[in-house]
Amino acid sequence: MPYLSIRALVVEDNPFQRSLTVSLLKQLGCREVLEADNGGEALAILQAAGSVDVALCDLQMEDREGLEFILRAGGAGQLGTVLITSCLPYDVGRAVRQIGALLGLNIIMDVAMPLRAGSLRKHLDGYLSRRPARQQPSATVAHISENEVRHAILEQQLEPYYQPKFDLLTGEVLGVEVLARWNHPSKGLLTPAIFLPTLEHCGLMDELLFSLMHQALDLQGQAKRRGVRLNLAFNLQASQLADIELASKIKRMLASHHATGSSLTFELTESGLIEVPAVSLENLVRLRMMGCRLSIDDFGVGFSSLQRLCQLPFNEIKLDAEFVRDIENEPRCRAVISSTLAMGQSLGMSVVIEGIETAAQQQQLLKMGCTQGQGYWHSRPMTGADLLRCLQRSAPSARGLL
Structure with a gap:
């Protein structure tokens, strides 16, 4: 049975x-x-x-x-x-x-x-x-040690996977979010839930960020040589903004890959931005001055979203998937989505809706005027090789992506 x-x-x-x-x-x-x-x-x-x-x-x-x-x-x-x-x-x-x-x-x-x-x-x-x-x-979590994750970073076993952001009207790829996966030699492909706690505890989040950036910028260069410009979005923890050298390190990495700040987006979870010291604000301003986009991630699930929008130089809102999950049956979720879209337009900020998993959700969002989204309905996270093939198949519409 x-x-x-x-x-x-x-x-x-x-x-x-x-x-x-x-x-x-x-x-x-x-x-x-x-x-x-x-x-x-x-x-x-x-x-x-x-x-x-x-x-x-x-x-x-x-x-x-x-x-x-x-x-x-x-x-x-x-x-x-x-x-x-x-x-x-x-x-x-x-x-x-x-x-x-x-x-x-x-x-x-x-x-x-x-x-x-x-x-x-x-x-x-x-x-x-x-x-x-x-x-x-x-x-699996109990078996992940500091030595293991340090070795994984050194050997580039922590690999970038790419989840595209789409134009909901045309299906065009607008950019990709870079996500970490551990290609473990004996345990297979491990998700961040398994290894991120060890990285955070050991203070290795910067090492992870720069390892992912190095690999992803290499891929961005390959895409550019094929005629496709690709925006890369990286997740950045609020605690990482406390490093006064953060913006300078990112600038040097961009220079080493002959890339520009306008080709990067940094996503910060708003719940981690309750207190923003001066050095963190300085880093955000420097990143914007370099041309980088700043996205407030998981918008709407914390208690300080609107205050953060007023105080910090974001130019993109990513609305948390929780609101899309109930869009067909929950009037309050539809109201939050509509209000966020209107607010984004008033503030001159793009709005990306996360967690689109069905055709019905997408159709509802299109009726509400949403144009940018991300979720399994369009694409699951993929390897760099798969992404390049995907972009080549969609050419020439993929050419000139930002």
């Missing part, structure tokens, strides 16, 4: 609904199905029986303990995916999903009752498809 490895828990105070759901899960082949008629009983079951893979929970039970159950069980790491069988207002549902995200839970809202085999099978398949990706990092 495909779901034999899944352990499930049903939390529902309606005996008939609970019985139907338990029966359906067993018919689908779940290894073990537990049941409780309130949140307190569900917590006691988990305490005695251990964690579950999938929990189906009604948040509108009479005892109102459903949310408390998710908070306590999720915080203790006893839940995987949680299917919410209550019909809640969009804003309340979005807040519940945010709570889940903070707890590391995958929460799926508005699972219609009574459950049907087809819809439940889809959710179980979704859990199984996500499970390996969620478990992989924890098994």
Whole structure:
């Protein structure tokens, strides 16, 4: 049976609904199905029986303990995916999903009752498809040492991968975001979630940045010789701006590659810019004076976005993917996107929408007047060789890219 490895828990105070759901899960082949008629009983079951893979929970039970159950069980790491069988207002549902995200839970809202085999099978398949990706990092992080990452930087095992930014109207590549991947000789391709904590702890973020820049600028030179000018966007931590020599180091690297500042963009996460000392502001100004673009990344997820836009010399806004994820069903997300687009136009700043994953999301964004975006619907991060092939295929429309 495909779901034999899944352990499930049903939390529902309606005996008939609970019985139907338990029966359906067993018919689908779940290894073990537990049941409780309130949140307190569900917590006691988990305490005695251990964690579950999938929990189906009604948040509108009479005892109102459903949310408390998710908070306590999720915080203790006893839940995987949680299917919410209550019909809640969009804003309340979005807040519940945010709570889940903070707890590391995958929460799926508005699972219609009574459950049907087809819809439940889809959710179980979704859990199984996500499970390996969620478990992989924890098994690998503990083995990453400072010596390993230093060696990886020296041997250029930390490689740039490139995720294009697109013109949503024409499909033209407007530039690429440079992302780090570790091509580990024995562990395969590792994502930043695995090695960035070690780099940050050991103070090696500058070494990573300049290693990626060196490799990416080489690729930019290859593209230029083929008639394609390519803008490279690098992620920059706010702490790196405290180095008074940062702008000078970047200027020297550009000179060594015969590149210009206008061919670079630096993306800074706004949540890291709560306090901006004078030296950081000086670096930002110097980068702008060199012609570099400055992008405020993950816009809208922190508490100081508007203040940062007024104080710092950004000329691009990257709106966080959270707002696109619910664009079709959540009026508040559409309002935030529309307001950000209007604000960007008023401030003379380009707006890039992150996290576009479906054709429906793209069509909605186009109707709202969005012209620039990034996400898996267009392209996943790719190697430099794949990017060059992609750009050559799109020529001559790719020629003269900024």
